[in-house]
Amino acid sequence: MRHPGAPSPETLELLKHEFGADLLTAPKELDARSRDDSGVRLPPAAVLLARSTAQVARLLSLANERLFAVVPRGAGTGLAGGCLAETGGVVLDLSAMNRILSIDCDSVTATVEPGVLTGALRSAAKDKGLFYPPDPASLETSTIGGNAATNAGGPACVKYGTTRDYVLGLTAVLPTGEVVRTGTATRKGVVGYDLTRLLVGSEGTLGVITQLTLKLLPHPQTQRCLAAVFPGLDAAMGAVIAVMTRGHLPAAMEFLDARCLKLVGDLLPEHVRARLSGGGEALALMECDGSPDEAARGVAAIEDICRELGALAILPAPDEAAREAVWAVRRSVSTRIHEACAVYVPEDIAVPIGRIAHMVAALPEVERRFGVDIFAFGHAGDGNIHLNLTSPDEAARPRVEAAAEDCVRLALALGGTMSGEHGVGLAKRAMLPLEIEPVSLRVQRGIKGLLDPKNILNPGKLFPDDAEEVGHGA
Amino acid sequence: MRHPGAPSPETLELLKHEFGADLLTAPKELDARSRDDSGVRLPPAAVLLARSTAQVARLLSLANERLFAVVPRGAGTGLAGGCLAETGGVVLDLSAMNRILSIDCDSVTATVEPGVLTGALRSAAKDKGLFYPPDPASLETSTIGGNAATNAGGPACVKYGTTRDYVLGLTAVLPTGEVVRTGTATRKGVVGYDLTRLLVGSEGTLGVITQLTLKLLPHPQTQRCLAAVFPGLDAAMGAVIAVMTRGHLPAAMEFLDARCLKLVGDLLPEHVRARLSGGGEALALMECDGSPDEAARGVAAIEDICRELGALAILPAPDEAAREAVWAVRRSVSTRIHEACAVYVPEDIAVPIGRIAHMVAALPEVERRFGVDIFAFGHAGDGNIHLNLTSPDEAARPRVEAAAEDCVRLALALGGTMSGEHGVGLAKRAMLPLEIEPVSLRVQRGIKGLLDPKNILNPGKLFPDDAEEVGHGA
Structure with a gap:
């Protein structure tokens, strides 16, 4: 299928006239919007640095009239190429629409423009005793x-x-x-179809969000965490599951596999490191929040469960500095893999929580078969595993990518999904039919066609091109 | 618009042949599916008591071929007429597909058929230490x-x-x-459009749900509640908002207005009743959950906030029996209104939490203008107000209904929605354009047309008929 692409030279002139200084065409402006964190580079024909909903509407009207592609973009921190102008159209940069319009304490909601940094919203809410919980790793830089x-x-x-x-x-x-x-400005609302959640997660293919009303929560008074080293991931996941089935709901439950632990083990204190050489093969990090008393009791209960289920060592974090140190271990994993490996393909499959250990246990066979190294870490509490497939050898990239596809098939066979956080964008569209069955795909394409009959908004994203589609058999 | 209706006599014979004893046509079977809790009665031509996804698929295929209406139905506890066969089609009764297929402790999920009673799912999960939180008032009888x-x-x-x-x-x-x-069987998933949430809340107009995978949570170890009487709803809502902005997140925050309090005040203990005669005009009920210690501390903190913000009396509930007694006061409101009033129209508007007191303060003027009595109670923590518009005089029904529409307009003017729980169905479809703007309505109708090109599934629900549509101006 042929998708709309760049505006014609006449249309570009029209856009310059229409949007004046907000239409950017200088090479350095185009270059700045030609990449995201996927590593792919695709320069647009022009950039509209949007200032208002009206401007966005005008651009999309013109795109329909004159058939060029419009690609919405926040801060460009995505890992799937979703904000890249593959067909050379106009990038619609929303980062300048960055006002927090209100933090409403009486209604415990916020109204914001789309370019607000997530971290800035979290801070502004916290200043008023309120909490915006979603915490992607990019929260300080993503919108x-x-x-x-x-x-x-x-x-x-x-x-x-x-x-x-x-x-x-x-x-x-x-x-x-x-x-x-x-949607609504209220916490409950059941009138009509849920267009809000149809737009959320649609990766900028069904509409351009220009204002959001968000639910906030009371800000937890404190957060406390602990880490525990286990003889294997089976035991660590046993503890994670026991915590949940015994009435505790931590605010985070993370894990590192043996390979990750080896990579960042030097950041751990001596008494924990000693246990690693004695057979420590997995680390679980769990955090509780609430009143100081509640968080402390939660962590104490989790410590008991970890010990009961075979933890070799416990790393408590009695204060905020210690907490930061524990989280720094978790956060340093990505950076260190990135630094250590010439080839580095990040996957973010998710499986049912009870299958995490199965998934990770299957990785050595993939490593052996493809001659790659796989690091597994991530969110034990929601089944989302960041698999980092690597090789020290740049020439091994095709093998690493083949191994990644194999891991996706493994996750699907375990009842999982190919992406828990990163999305489809360009990166995974060819694999979409592995997960989404034909009827669903037809309905989804139908919705796209209904809302975007001329296919001008982020064309080609999400859906497989016939040419590149991966076969359905496993 | 003309909607598909009953199957022809020949088609009915075909259905009997196809589905055998699962196709019900006896008058008492039709009668049992001719009503819900809206008070409207609309008998179907036949009922399919479905046993499998395959049967459901076969019925819908036949409906497309032979153009008759299919109306899905759970337990018939809805208040909006959504499960009634307005055009005399075939009711698709899913109550016999009622198996809990699994409660998976390792993945903290459940897989169920649609006819499972919500209360039965909650019990089965609780037996394994897990929690299914949604708690509509009908939970023991709805699916x-x-x-x-x-x-x-x-x-x-x-x-x-x-x-x-x-x-x-x-x-x-x-x-x-x-x-x-x-969707997925996992807690995270971002692959493709969110068809799950497009179907959820679509009131049986876009598809028939035949199996659900549900997220569960750890079951809270205990629940503790307290009620507080305030001199007015302003003060009660001030306490509700203070609780949330000071870092507490109760598991329920309910309120009764002055009229409700008068109606059920005799159920309260003497020391609380004494305060009512001394100016008590609103009651707040708040509940905390978690470990016994955590719940007790939460309730104690809330009690302090209530006293600080002017509570006239506190009704603690130190044990489960006392807790049940406090909730019984809240639950008896609907029953007593129902018993006391010849005409009784239940509305369930929602407004931003900070506007609840404004909404309720506007009601006496509506009462005066239309000559009706309005009881207001409901969910202070999410802004969902159950307005019960009543009259002792059956002849006043048109006035009561006009007042109800006035209340909807008031809620919308305060940034609210016409329904927080009950939905649109037949009951509110004529008012839909008051809330849903034309562009959104066109998109929603487009989605309906895309998925149901012959309009055979629950035809006529949700969307206004041109003939009956309420004018847009306020």
């Missing part, structure tokens, strides 16, 4: 609009869910240029 | 499929959200008779 477009989540998912659970209502511009308001 | 179709919620929404927050994935039969699986 709330991008988070909504990709339904971003992070460690907090186990207790608090993901972005879609906090979006009450939206103002969005449909691909036709029409402005629509969806 | 999980009906709860999903209407995105049911209850008092737990303030902390735990509503049904849509727990549905991870579905098996559904599309109106065309095709079977589709949506």
Whole structure:
């Protein structure tokens, strides 16, 4: 299928006239919007640095009239190429629409523009005693609009869910240029179809979000964590599951496998490191929040469960500094893999929690078969495993990519999904039919066609091109 | 618009042949499916008591071929007429598909058929230490499929959200008779459009849910509540908001207005009743859950806040029996209104939490203007107000209904929605354009047309008929 691409030279002139200084065509501006964190580079023909919903609507109207592609973009922190102008169209940069319009303490909601950084919203809410829970790893640099477009989540998912659970209502511009308001400003609402959640997670293919009304929560008074080293991931996951089935709901439950532990073990204190050489093969990090007393009791209960289920060593974090040190171990994994390996393919499959250990146990066979190294870590509480497939040898990239596809097939066979956080974008569209069955795919394409009859909004994303589609058999 | 209706006599014979004893046509069977809790009575031509996804698919295929209406039904506890065969079609009764297929402790999920009673699921989960939080008032008699179709919620929404927050994935039969699986079996998933949440809350107009995978949580070890009497709803809502902005997240936050309090005040203990005569005009009921210690501390903190913000009396509930007694006061409100009033129209508008007191303060003027009595109570923590508009005089029904529409307009003017729980169905479809703007309505009708091109699934529900539509101006 041929997708709309760059505007013609005449149309580009028209856009310059229409949008004046907000239409950017300088090489350095185009270059800055030609990449995201996927590593792919695809320069656009122009950039509209949007200032208002009306401007967004005008651009999309013109795109329909004159048939060029429009690709919405937040901060460009995505890992799937979803914000890249593959066909050379106009990038619609929403980062300048970055006002927090209100933090409403009486209604415990926030209304914001899409370019607000997620971390900035979290800070502004916290200043008023309120909490915006979704915590993608990129939260200090990614925008709330991008988070909504990709339904971003992070460690907090186990207790608090993901972005879609906090979006009450939206103002969005449909691909036709029409402005629509969806949802409500209230915490409950059951009137009509849920267009809000149809737009959330649609990766900028069904509409451009220009305003969001978000649910907030009371801010937990404190957070306390602990880490525990186990003889294997089976035992660590046993503890994770026991914590949940015995009435505790931590605010985060993370894990590192043996390979990750080896990579970052030097960051752990001596008494924990000693246990690693004595057979420590997995680390679980769990966090409780609430009143100081409640968080401390939660962590104490978790410590008991970890010891009962075979923890070799416990690393408590009695204060905020110690907590930061524990989280730093978890966070340093990605960086160190990145530094250590010439080839590095990040996958983010998710499986049912009870299958995490099965999934990780199957990895050595994949490593052996493809001659790659696989690091597994991530969110034990929601089944989302960051698999980092690596090789020291740049020439091994095709093998690493083949191994990644194999891991996706493994996750699907275990009842999982190919992506828990990163989304489809360009990166996974060829694999989509492995997970989404033909009837569903037809319905989804139908919805795209209904909302974007001229296919001008983020064309080619999400759906497989016939040419590149991966076969359905496993 | 003319909608499909009853099957022809020949088609009915074909259905009898096809489905044998599962196709019911006896008058008492039809009568049992001719009503819900809306008070409307609309008998179907026949009932299919479905046993399997395959039967559901076959019925919908035949409906497409032979153009008759199919109306899915759970337990018939809805208040909006959503499960009634208005055009005399075939009711698709899913109550016999009522198996709990699994409660998976390792993955903290459940897989169930749609006819499982919500209360039965909650009990089965609790037996394994797990928790299914959504708690519509009907939970002991309504089905999980009906709860999903209407995105049911209850008092737990303030902390735990509503049904849509727990549905991870579905098996559904599309109106065309095709079977589709949506979503995932995992807690995170961002692959493709969110068809799961498009079906949830669509009131049986876009597909028939035949299996659900649900997220569960750890079961809280205990629940503790307290009630507080305030001199007015302003003060009560001030306490509700203070609780949330000071870092507490109760598992329920309910309120009764002055009229409700008068109606059920005799159920309260003497020391609380004494305060009512001394100016008590509103009651707040708040509940905390967690470990026994945590719940007790939460309730103690709330008590302090209530006293600080002017509570006239506190009714603690130190044990489970006392807790039940406090909740009985809240639950008896509906029953007593029902018993006391000849005309009784239940509305369930929702407004931002900070506007609840404004909404209730506007009611005396509506009462005066229309000559009706309005009782207001409900969910302070999520803004969902059950307005019961009443009159002792049956002849006043048109005035009561006009007052109800006035209340909807008031709620919308305060940034609210016409329904927080009950949905649209037949009851509110004429008012839909008051809330849903034309662009959104066009998109929603487009989605209906895409999925149900012959309009055979629950035809006429949700969307206004041109003839009966209420004018847009206020």
